Amino acid sequence: MRVYNTISAQKEDLIPIKDKHINMYVCGVTVYDYCHVGHARSAIVFDVIRRYLSYRGYDVKFIRNFTDIDDKIINRANELGIGWDELSKKYTSEFYHDMDLLGVGRGDIEPKATEHISEMIEIIAQLIESGYAYSVDGDVFYEIEKFKDYGKLSKKDISKLEAGSRVNVDKRKRNPFDFSLWKSSKPSEPSWESPWGQGRPGWHTECSAMSKKYLGETFDIHGGGADLIFPHHENEIAQSEALSGKTLANYWIHNGFITIDKEKMSKSLGNFFTIRDILRLYDPEVLRLFLISTHYRSPIEFSEDQLRDVEISVDRYYSTMLRVEEFLTLKGHAKKEPDLSSLQKIVSSAINRFTEVMDDDFNTAQGVGIIFELIREINRFLDTKQKGSSADVLIKQAMSLIRQFSDILGIFTKTPDTWQISLMKTKVIPLKESDIAELIENRNTARAGKDYAASDKIRADLDKMGIILEDRMGKTTWKVKLNYKV
RNA sequence: GGCGGCGUACCCAAGCGGCUAAGGGAGAGGUCUGCAAAACCUUUAUGCGCCGGUUCGAAUCCGGCCGCCGCCUCCA
Structure with missing residues (x-):
């Protein structure tokens, strides 16, 4: 070191x-x-x-x-x-x-x-x-x-x-x-x-x-x-x-x-x-990630724009975690053998690279970069929808690396759910989780009947209150809109 | 005045002599989607404040210049 x-x-x-x-x-x-x-x-x-x-x-x-x-x-x-x-x-x-x-x-x-x-x-x-x-x-x-x-x-x-x-x-x-x-x-x-x-x-x-x-x-x-x-x-x-x-x-x-x-x-x-x-405005993890995204000896210009960008990054992490959870609970197998090479490559070099940059005067900025490279590769693989036991193993391996690195940096300590709950507080979202669930229920009924005007209205209403809906893999999930302002 | 640091794309930021200049955000186009969102793909620095020099080779080393900042007071 x-x-x-x-x-x-x-x-x-x-x-x-x-x-x-x-x-x-x-x-x-x-x-x-x-x-x-x-x-x-x-x-x-x-x-x-x-x-x-x-x-x-x-x-x-x-x-x-x-x-x-x-x-x-x-x-x-x-x-x-x-x-x-x-x-x-x-x-x-x-x-x-x-x-x-x-x-x-x-x-x-x-x-x-x-x-x-x-x-x-x-x-x-x-x-x-x-x-x-x-x-x-x-x-x-x-x-x-x-x-x-x-x-x-x-x-x-x-x-x-x-x-x-x-x-x-x-x-x-x-x-x-x-x-x-x-x-x-x-x-x-x-x-x-x-x-x-x-x-x-x-x-x-x-x-x-x-x-x-x-x-x-x-x-x-x-x-x-x-x-x-x-x-x-x-x-x-x-x-x-x-x-x-x-x-x-x-x-x-x-x-x-x-x-x-x-x-x-x-x-x-x-x-x-x-x-x-x-x-009062940002989750503690946002501030922490912001502060370690720059090398510790460099000056950091404090700016709210930057905090907002970092908040989006943190959200990206938790969105990926959610996708991974969904993927791992899926049953079934892909027809052909999944192509794991790209993810495999980055997974197998990640520890050495992370250790190398941190060994060099604690370069947390690069360490964070490696985590986000892993996140991109995971998402890329998830997009291929190639399910299979070898895929599950590799995804879990990638996740455990991210976990390891995040623990060293002291970030990403939440679950996707608790992240959203924290956002509801900091953004002062005027809804309860049960309200959101009910509206999603109504919307799904409308969608089932192909009443898209009604379903889009519900989605637009929620958007105004700072909640964004995502229809994915037959399920609708919600998340807090980051640029929501009271 | 003395000592030290910084200047990398639209914004932030890594890089410390040799792989296509990490990563995040933003913009544009695309894939996916009922439409979205998310995600992914393509794209945005033949270029790293400016001018010289060293070197086979420099954002990276040396010199000069310009601009910004810190310490010399309590301060994380």
Whole structure:
């Protein structure tokens, strides 16, 4: 397997520290508000990476943290007039709510900053002791110039950074880029006791403390959004490696941004959609497929047109599943031996191709492409109406491949029925399933009597309410019209 | 100013030196159908921002130019 490593800026062979074991630490979220689509992307990207590594036989230990104390949390809680811990608890559970819908699995361990204060204090004390940090009036700063490799991850030359170009520099710092390890607190703020007085830890320290505690001084993969490269991950390296003298993580993996009108989606710009904004309009699988249809390091321009296209793709998948179910329940045999060669060919190469593209830096976009090639071949074969036991076997084989790939990507978890039910909700279809069944019944009676005017009227009426009918193999099925608008 | 990335058909998107430039959407024509829908077939880049160069061979490597974006602040 090859993965792109931010620190070497190239793809490298993935060689675990311990044979067939992968320890990975991914930076989670600061729980002070609902997650937006950018958070969803990061979570999904690392969820897929984790699933794929498991699929490839690695025993993966996956850590994802929660930052549950920081300035944003305190400020937000003050605005709302509630406790900071109440706020962080609320948004932790909102995070789970969204991630569960998106099919993002839990971490094996999900450490919280506030549960590791003593570990952080320990690290800070050691940094002071070994000369990498200094305290000033209850605050502690890391002195970046003491760490000679500072900047190696983000490729920054300290002397060329534009200090204070966008933010006022704290005069007490020896270098403008020295960062806070410990912040003294005002009387009204949440605080913990420390050798430097009451205060709270700086953001970067939690990941150094928690990754060390759960994965040791050196682990395999460290991940997060590309915006964490600097300063967050750079600072983690500075803290951890200064003390251990060892490499913190062998591979640094960072996902690209979501953009809107070419600009990064972010809280500060205000150009974001929350996950639940989108899930009101689209099934979670649509969002998930949309996000993995582009390589994880490329930017994704967020657009509703694109979501609509992806929704059609998902619908195409479930339509094919339905056709397959119908085909497999059919009795009888074709007169001649079915021609399986075309489907056979793609089925026999699919696993190798899928593995090959995913082995190459987790190319989910190509993986998705392979699934849709299989779908086309299945449909093509189904169109030949060649029934037979050899055909059934091959179709089932193709289906099980699609199942395997979809499970790795975490998509297509529904049945054709539950997909339609989900669509009825998101499209707000003003009908019940029983209503539809009754109208289909009426229409079939009309059709039997060749009263096509009456049957077409029923079909047109249903269409207006967002339901499309399909007459296939002597049966009428219905589906939700995707471009239906209330 | 420093560092990094991107520009592939009407839209999205893969491709990272050598098979007909994946896949999805959209448009057009066709097959099937009572008519539809779905599905399938054909079709839409002799072409990969522009100009040079390296090479037997480049969307892929190198140089220049144009355009867009990111990081250098909290940020997934």
